[in-house]
């Protein structure tokens with residue numbers, strides 16, 4: 001298949017992990033005889049430094065004309081530590097999501113058999129946990145009107161949702177549940193927030209169209225507790241932008257590290273793939289960042305184009321690396337491997353791999369297969 005992939009490494013560990021996922025995609029390209037073309041562009045703090053704009057026009061245009069975007073991470077302490085900064089790296093990512101219409105952010109989370117002991121959570125609580133979080137990505141409090149009073153003593157962030165925004169995401173989540181364990185959980189704060197009450201009303205109405213899916217509701221505060229107490233209860237989660245951001249970082253503890261959690265952001269026309277973690281500035285240049293989240297995001301990219309067999313080869317290689325303890329230090333304190341070495345190991349496995357059959361256990365969601 002011919003694919004043009006825009007590569008936006010970004011800041012901090014972004015370039016280090018993205019280098020590995022590009023390497024893996026190139027190995028897949030070679031192994032399966034595809035025709036992948038990669039083009040890099042700047043975004044985030046590095047783009048502010050060079051152009052004054054966290055999302056330069058040329059970067060946005062490249063993303064629009066590409067089949068998919070492979071995104072690293074953005075963010076730099078010089079902005080995190082300056083609340084008065086007029087322009088911020090994060091604005092680049094938020095604008096990109098909005099401009100590309102990426103309303104659904106899909107974050108698969110699961111426990112790995114060989115990492116059960118590694119998680120701070122009790123192994124018997126997390127063994128078998130396997131869920132997908134559908135996070136709304138272009139609305140809510142992130143994108144509402146913002147203001148600070150002239151005296152600087154009061155600030156506002158408006159949270160707005162429309163039925164349309166809720167429905168287009170919830171349809172994807174219901175469909176995902178139909179192909180999985182047929183359970184959908186809406187996470188909200190409907191006991192307090194008007195927007196959450198609209199989510200509950202809208203999703204409840206939609207449930208009639210999906211009679212085979214059982215729908216339940218959790219308030220976000222309780223959900224945050226349930227996520228660590230009994231994560232096996234979750235199948236598909238659907239939630240608004242900010243709750244989804246927070247609950248997915250929390251859920252990464254189940255896998256053993258946020259360095260394992262991949263995501264796909266999709267809209268009607270565009271798709272972007274990125275790890276859920278940030279630029280982990282403390283690790284920049286040290287070769288300690290886990291590249292697996294970025295590599296599994298590349299696997300989701302392949303799934304998006306129905307290259308399920310190829311995506312499966314990547315996931316199998318990752319499973320194997322975990323089994324053999326070929327991991328960065330977040331997963332293996334003793335005898336750990338560098339970012340590059342983990343990438344090299346996976347690349348080697350892919351190049352040597354047999355052509356696999358499509359795993360029938362994979363669950364297809366729209367165009368996408370979710371592990």
Ligand SMILES: NC(=O)c1ccc[n+]([C@@H]2O[C@H](COP(=O)([O-])OP(=O)(O)OC[C@H]3O[C@@H](n4cnc5c(N)ncnc54)[C@H](O)[C@@H]3O)[C@@H](O)[C@H]2O)c1
Pocket residue numbers: 013017072073074075076077080090093257258259274275276277278279280281288289290291293330
């Ligand atoms: N999508 C994004 O680009 C994105 C996401 C989250 C945060 N950020 C930005 O990143 C910067 C740092 O934010 P933060 O420290 O809150 O979050 P972060 O995700 O960068 O790091 C939080 C912690 O997670 C762990 N971690 C993250 N990535 C890892 C990896 N690949 N391997 C191993 N461990 C990893 C580290 O222990 C780290 O201290 C901020 O500027 C923030 O705005 C960007």
Ligand SMILES: CC(C)[C@H](C(=O)O)[C@@H](O)C(=O)O
Pocket residue numbers: 075090093094245276278
């Ligand atoms: C960097 C930030 C804007 C972003 C978000 O909150 O969406 C990040 O935390 C994420 O999860 O992708």
Ligand SMILES: [Mg+2]
Pocket residue numbers: 245246249276
């Ligand atoms: Mg986040």
